[in-house]
Amino acid sequence: MKKLLLGVVLLIALVFAMPLVLSDFGINLATEIYIMAIFAMSLGLIMGYAGMVSLGHAGFFGIGAYTVAVIGQHVANTYLLLLLSVVISGLIALVTGAVFIRTSKFYFLMITLAFGQLLYVLFWQLKPWTGGADGMSVSAILNFGFGEIVSPNGFYYVMGIAFIIFYILLRLFVESPAGKITKGIMENEARMSALGYNVRVYKLLAYTLSGALAGLAGALYAYFNVFVSPDLSGWMFSGQVMVMVIIGGVGTLLGPALGASVFIYLQNFMSTYTERWPMVMGALLVALVLAGKGGLIHWLQHGKSLFVARKRTGEAVSQQPVKKGEAVH
């Protein structure tokens, strides 16, 4: 709990200090990063804490985004729209998840991919409502009751605070009994089942939460980007968010957020220099896999543990002689 508090204070400090050093362009980029960080954390939850690798998570992002875009034409209330996008994407996650989680890992991957692509095609084909391939602009304006938020700085703080709130909520979930049971299932499903836990219920719970949060990220993105298109549900985007999670570090919450910031930053950086950035990105991915050292956050943790270990062994040596076997570890 103390650690969480410290982390949150650091995050708040980060969110409020960044505008001091960032340009207008940087503010916009950081805003996008916060949204993608929420999205990446939602996928990180099922990948890292429930062992479900989904390649269709952008489907939920798209559902949230289109909820704001389509229903926002008739409803102005921001709270209601955000709630609707969470409920709709959560419900769809619940229903599809009930079928998806019955399958094994490779199947899950392929089925979720097909699911995301289905939504992509649906947004494309339901042209009268969604504008088809051209996408549609978002008329709803972000307003939490303190006036309309339209400035880049306004968006920056909203998304930054949203990121912190959902980080806290996710942290509370993974530390809760339900979260720990879910993680136990990931590590040994047969054992948890034998202990009497209803394995499917917990997996479905994680999947539903994850889908709902991805929908919310999509809804926030629709407000921020004022434009939505079918690509938001495409498998490319699903793949990208999975890449964010993996390069950040699977099995942590802040790892995916870190991965999202690195990915978005690199993407922006590279696309200003070369049209061929997908190729550069692909080469980076291949290189990352070949390096085979896990995600960025694991590198950080590894560095930290090396440092701590050295300090500890140093102390141990000074206090008492270490047995040979221990020294090796």
Place this chain on the structure above:
Amino acid sequence: MSIFLAQLLTGLAYGMLYFMIAVGLTIILGVMNVVNLAHGTLFMLGAYIAFTFINDEVNFWAALLLAVLLTAVLGLVLEKLLIKRIYGKELEQVLLTFGLSFIIADAIEWIWGTEMHTLPVPGLLSGSLSIGSTAFPLYRLFVVFIGCLLALLLWYLETKTRVGAIIRAGVDDRAMVSALGINVGLVFTGVFAFGAALAGLSGVLGGPLIGMYTGMDSEILVTSLIVVVIGGLGSWKGSFIGAIAIGVIETLGKVWFPSLSMLTVFLIMMIVLIIRPQGLFGREVA
């Protein structure tokens, strides 16, 4: 009625193309436990390579052969250099093959641009066969014929040859096959190259029907993944049945309810999964 029959043939031809690409995917998955997300780009690459050769006045059949050979070689190189390192690591496979599909798709865009292309139907097959009042385009019949031939070949390989026996055993228990002194690495390389070749073949044969355009790689990948899911992991029979079903249903669906064709395919997948989570011909997997 005659329109329906012609559409049925189109659906069958598409189904055979899906079969050719999905069978590679499903065997690679079943034997090597590798999800190859770059499989769709190999399909696309095959079509573009043939396109270049045909533009250089190479005969369609020679171009087909060259394209299949080149995609097989690429598959071989990829397996030897990269895929080999990540057996048994699911996340790494996803990341690596996703990265590869980025690279290949972007290279294709770089070399051939973003315009839509199609391959010409080879002269020999440009006509159509009239039965009663229905005209069946010869090329589509030819694609169906090739698909059936491939199924026959796979059946023969699987049941009558040593390679087939090794691969069947590999799907069941890889460690045991290796313990029996069989060079599993060689088998894996062969399987991956064979899958790549089939993807290339499907791409070239699909050239005159589907054409080539940006984004087709992901479309074809998703369709073939659905075929694999419906048919069952590692089963070519499942892929055959699944691909024909999807090809026909998708084609007829496009005619009857154009805006929901993908939804019908997806719903079929959902129904199959609810009844048989392991797919039609799949075995229970852990």
